[in-house]
Amino acid sequence: QKEVEQNSGPLSVPEGAIASLNCTYSDRGSQSFFWYRQYSGKSPELIMSIYSNGDKEDGRFTAQLNKASQYVSLLIRDSQPSDSATYLCAVIGSVFNKFYFGSGTKLNVKP
């Protein structure tokens, strides 16, 4: 069983639209959740962290967490071509300080 699952995409959205990225996880004891952005050939770059159920907003980004459904999502409003990248969901499970990454969702924002 995969610890963290994401749709690999690609997800294509027009410039200015809302991009919705989803992630599910298997460890019900997980407490910490992160979204990273990775451009091709580059390292993962932290976008947001979320620890509590509900929404957390930071600029154009909103992370949503539902622990009962073991589901975390990332919304990107007013998508820009520069947002085109692979978005990685990462979860710290019951084992502290061991990150599990999803395989990532590739986002294409078309001008």
Next chain:
Amino acid sequence: EPEVTQTPSHQVTQMGQEVILRCVPISNHLYFYWYRQILGQKVEFLVSFYNNEISEKSEIFDDQFSVERPDGSNFTLKIRSTKLEDSAMYFCASSEAGGRGLPQHFGDGTRLSIL
């Protein structure tokens, strides 16, 4: 902004040789990590390190691998008897101490090519 630095950016090594990848974590961070990403695949956890010892390791991190903090700033990953399948991008990361899982900050990676 403080950052994690990794050297070299690209390492080419003959199969069977030993290689050492180097990392300088963010100065006030106390938890250190190594990850591997084979081309086109997901980021895979290798090992976490705290208080001068391994705190967690994955099934990938077998006897071929070792980590060390030789001084107050460097954190190294040694791979012995390298194999073709060790070719990958290796990322070092660090995070602050704390009771809650805090985000990890990644270096730019070392691309390891085994010939």
